Amino acid sequence: MRRMDPSAVEGALPVCAPEELPRVLGSRIRRALRQPTAEIVQLRCPVAPLDLLAWLAAQPEPVRFYWADRENAEAVAALGAVLLHEATHPLTREALAPVEDRLRRADPGVRFYGGGRFDSRAPVAPHWEPFGAGRFWLPRFELRREANRYWLVCNLVPELDRERVETIVEALRALRWPEMPLTPELPLPLDRRDTPDQTGWMRNVARALDAFRRGQMEKVVLARQVQYAFGEALDGLALLQRLQEATPGCFHFYYQPEPGTAFLGASPERLFRRADGHVWSEAVAGTRPRGRTEADDARLAAELLQSEKDRREQYYVQQSIVEELRPLCEALDADPQLSEMTLARGRHLYTGIRGRLRPNVPTGALLEALHPTPAVGGYPRAAAMEAIRTWEPFDRGWYTGPIGWLGADAAEFAVAIRCGLVAGRHLYLYSGAGIVEGSVPTLEWDEIEHKISDFVNVLGLELRRS
Ligand SMILES: C=C(O[C@@H]1C=C(C(=O)O)C=C[C@H]1O)C(=O)O
Numbered sequence: 001m002r003r004m005d006p007s008a009v010e011g012a013l014p015v016c017a018p019e020e021l022p023r024v025l026g027s028r029i030r031r032a033l034r035q036p037t038a039e040i041v042q043l044r045c046p047v048a049p050l051d052l053l054a055w056l057a058a059q060p061e062p063v064r065f066y067w068a069d070r071e072n073a074e075a076v077a078a079l080g081a082v083l084l085h086e087a088t089h090p091l092t093r094e095a096l097a098p099v100e101d102r103l104r105r106a107d108p109g110v111r112f113y114g115g116g117r118f119d120s121r122a123p124v125a126p127h128w129e130p131f132g133a134g135r136f137w138l139p140r141f142e143l144r145r146e147a148n149r150y151w152l153v154c155n156l157v158p159e160l161d162r163e164r165v166e167t168i169v170e171a172l173r174a175l176r177w178p179e180m181p182l183t184p185e186l187p188l189p190l191d192r193r194d195t196p197d198q199t200g201w202m203r204n205v206a207r208a209l210d211a212f213r214r215g216q217m218e219k220v221v222l223a224r225q226v227q228y229a230f231g232e233a234l235d236g237l238a239l240l241q242r243l244q245e246a247t248p249g250c251f252h253f254y255y256q257p258e259p260g261t262a263f264l265g266a267s268p269e270r271l272f273r274r275a276d277g278h279v280w281s282e283a284v285a286g287t288r289p290r291g292r293t294e295a296d297d298a299r300l301a302a303e304l305l306q307s308e309k310d311r312r313e314q315y316y317v318q319q320s321i322v323e324e325l326r327p328l329c330e331a332l333d334a335d336p337q338l339s340e341m342t343l344a345r346g347r348h349l350y351t352g353i354r355g356r357l358r359p360n361v362p363t364g365a366l367l368e369a370l371h372p373t374p375a376v377g378g379y380p381r382a383a384a385m386e387a388i389r390t391w392e393p394f395d396r397g398w399y400t401g402p403i404g405w406l407g408a409d410a411a412e413f414a415v416a417i418r419c420g421l422v423a424g425r426h427l428y429l430y431s432g433a434g435i436v437e438g439s440v441p442t443l444e445w446d447e448i449e450h451k452i453s454d455f456v457n458v459l460g461l462e463l464r465r466s
């Protein structure tokens with residue numbers, strides 16, 4: 001049993017035991033729906049600490065979402081979708097306006113979770129169909145960890161839920177409260193397929209270098225898909241659990257729109273966070289591995305910080321974020337010095353950017369301005385998008401899209417990189433590399449190989465590679 005002692009939690013709240021929840025929360029649900037006070041009502045009940053992923057895995061509900069922020073200060077496991085907002089061009093101010101209108105009239109603390117495709121104009125591969133172009137939804141139940149406190153959250157939409165009170169209480173009764181964390185066993189893959197293969201990759205990088213010479217573009221992020229086939233269905237939550245243990249300091253996310261299909265990842269990169277009238281973003285680009293020894297690690301850090309080619313990759317990102325945010329901010333500044341972001345197995349160049357937002361800037365406007373940054377698209381944006389659409393021989397789906405949540409006056413989105421799509425017996429891994437003048441095709445191939453290596457390691461895949 002790995003339940004923590006609730007009394008160890010600072011300022012311990014009286015928690016509600018699982019068997020008490022249907023009665024305690026059930027009567028609050030009935031009362032709230034008799035006299036709705038907001039367009040979306042949120043009820044919360046403190047519960048004893050437990051493992052969020054194990055909780056999510058134990059539920060009968062097939063629509064599942066998980067999010068843990070980079071500091072691991074808060075995490076949420078969410079079930080179902082009471083409201084679902086789907087958009088064909090999901091990442092604009094207009095597309096998100098209906099969601100933001102509802103949030104303004106909702107109880108404080110209400111969040112919509114969601115994300116979208118990298119490119120809503122690109123053709124959709126069958127394995128990405130269950131995800132849609134972009135969607136934001138209000139879950140029925142959420143298990144939230146905030147600091148060291150755990151809450152069961154129930155969201156109600158009185159206009160819809162008044163007619164189905166007993167169904168909601170029944171769903172509450174059906175929640176399971178596992179006492180053990182997950183102990184994942186992952187199968188080994190039988191087969192690996194690369195799209196593009198090495199020849200196709202060399203051709204794409206050569207095309208990019210040629211476009212730079214012709215002055216059509218300055219940076220493009222080209223990606224690859226690595227598809228693994230297994231002898232049995234892969235358990236996405238088990239995979240995420242292992243990945244999360246191996247990748248501290250990352251955003252962890254999981255979205256399962258239907259049984260057997262899940263998009264998950266461990267991204268180091270924040271698209272933006274907003275809170276208290278401010279916005280925080282960052283330029284992350286340029287890559288080296290961590291060293292095996294301290295001296296080796298210091299050498300790689302210095303090499304990255306001094307690399308003109310990697311600095312160029314990163315500079316486009318920084319410039320473009322500053323340019324895009326400026327009209328939305330009263331004050332804006334970027335770190336004066338380039339620094340590095342160190343991860344368990346890799347490192348990137350990093351510049352923090354923060355601004356004080358003008359009044360009434362909606363979160364949709366921030367998404368529209370920032371996505372896609374040249375960390376995943378390129379510079380100039382339109383030319384890079386066109387190149388990616390034409391040259392990449394696979395569908396990126398939600399890879400390199402934004403993923404996260406928004407509330408009435410706060411939001412956080414990660415850039416969905418270092419991620420994979422589980423579809424039955426298949427796992428599709430995605431990763432890309434910023435191509436600029438000076439890029440060497442084989443080194444960029446290797447850089448992507450390194451970026452997928454967290455997945456490769458947790459799956460023990462390298463044992464089977466031919
Ligand atoms: C595009 C990805 O990562 C981006 C590309 C990087 C690079 O080329 O050096 C580094 C970090 C990210 O900005 C990815 O991981 O798929």
Ligand SMILES: [Mg+2]
Nearest residue numbers: 286287433434
């Ligand atoms: Mg790079």
